[in-house]
Amino acid sequence: MTEPILIRGGRVLTMAPGAGEVVADVLVRGDRIVEVARDIACTDARVIDARGMIVLPGFVDTHRHVWQTQLRTVATDWSLFNYFTQMRLMYSAFYNPDDVFLGNHVGALEALDAGITTVVDHCHILHTPEHTDEAVRGLEEAGIRAVFCYGLFETPSYSDDPARSSLPATWRRDDARRLRRDRLSSCDARVVMGFAPAEIDANLYETNIEEIRFARELGAHRISCHVAMGAYDSGRRFVGHMGRDGLLGEDMLFVHGSSLTDDELRMMADSGAAVSATPETEMQMGMGFPVALRARDAGVRSSLGIDIVSNYSGDMFAQMRLCLQASRALDNRTYELRNRAPRTIRVTARDVLDLATRGGAESAGLASRVGTLEAGKQADIVLIRTDSIHMTPAIDAVGAVVLNANSGDVDTVFVAGQCVKRDGRLVDVDWPALSARLHASSARIVAGMKSVPLAAIEEMATQLMPRVE
DSSP states (O other), X not given: OOOOEEEEEEEEEOOOTTOOEEEXXXXXETTEEEEEESSOOOTTSEEEEOTTOEEEEOEEEEEEOGGGGGGTTTTTTOOHHHIIIIIITTGGGGOOHHHHHHHHHHHHHHHHHTTEEEEEEEEOOXXXXXXXXXXXXXXXXXXXXXXXXXXXXXXXOOSOOHXXXXXXXXHHHHHHHHIIIIISOOSSSSEEEEEEOSOGGGSOHHHHHHHHHHHHXXXXXXXXXXEOOGGGXXXXXXXXXXXXXXXXXXXXXXXXXXXXXXXXXXXHHXXXXXXXXXXXXXXXXXXXXXXXXXXXHTTOEEEEOOBOTTTSOOOHHHHHHHHHHHHHHHHHHHHXXXXXXXXXXXXXXXXXXXXXXXXHHHHTTOTTTSSSOXXXXXXXXXXXXOOSGGGSSOOSHHHHHHHTOOGGGEEEEEETTEXXXXXXXXXXXXXXXXHHHHHHHHXXXXXXXXXXXXXXXXHHHHHHOTTOO
């Protein structure tokens, strides 16, 4: 048995409904929170002095393509059309199994470094069973909590790769069954099995439903689907069709969803389905404004995701800010159109912090384990320093976390009681060695991508995205 841990005297945000900031201790035994209270007496515990720090649950990122880590910044000025043609149809084709391990491993470490203790990995880079195993290994060895959503999307190949060409047509489903049976058989493990259909807006409705039925046969913890991406979805109204056919359920996690209708949100709320908004991607790539708070107001389980670090930073702080201020701007616009000004602000910083913690846990189907600091929950805990120049003074703890903090302020991170970051540094991580491997992987993938005829790929993709101009 490991010694108990007593986090002493922090400014605690439990994120339990109705609970505010309190100066308190948090006692951890093994992988569980035992108590949150003032002046806990525990003589055999290792004490962590959290005075002046903000203590809160680990952030829950409900949508990330973790594999893209070594392609950081390539998508800086991309639309969704650019992303689909270049990332999904070109760069991804050149990932070997070790590249997938590095992308997932370093991406998971990046998340942990930023206080994200849980990620829903929508993994559509699975070219062979070895790619699958290396993707899962990357997450497991980083120590992050994850829902690994097995992706059916078929990336084209631009070389004669025997490892890929020798596989039978049905190999992905067989591989998903293998993974569920052998490696991700437990629903209580730190990494659990999820599923990601090939691509909702690129397939027939009947094909999508058949894939979702397959996911349910597997017992997938969550089924992650890109939907309702503004004009890109071509008005398919997939969620509405599912609702009318009685096929929605708590296992559905709909991603982006900016153009979801009020009726679709009502159907989602009634069924227990959840939404993950990724504000930075949606606003840059022409998918509309973040739906998370609108969905929450409709009774839908709502959360935030990072989406792609090939475009921007992998922390939750930026997504909270963008979601908050975009939602405020939309609210304020209703006043401006009437030549009026708001007396008060409706959307609060606490609203988006809820999305990033408790809301994320609910959306990922993990609310019984994480998302709040309460006795019996898994000890996924983050300590944020408040002594940097941009955090001093941190008068309001919620405001400081949402509007001032960055990854450098994350001092300590626990996942299931295991310390993965301490004193501002990841534990037992040889970053120089990983960095060298990541650079080499990146250079090889970028070189391979340059051999593919972009114009031909874009012409083909235009047929799939008829509203692009």
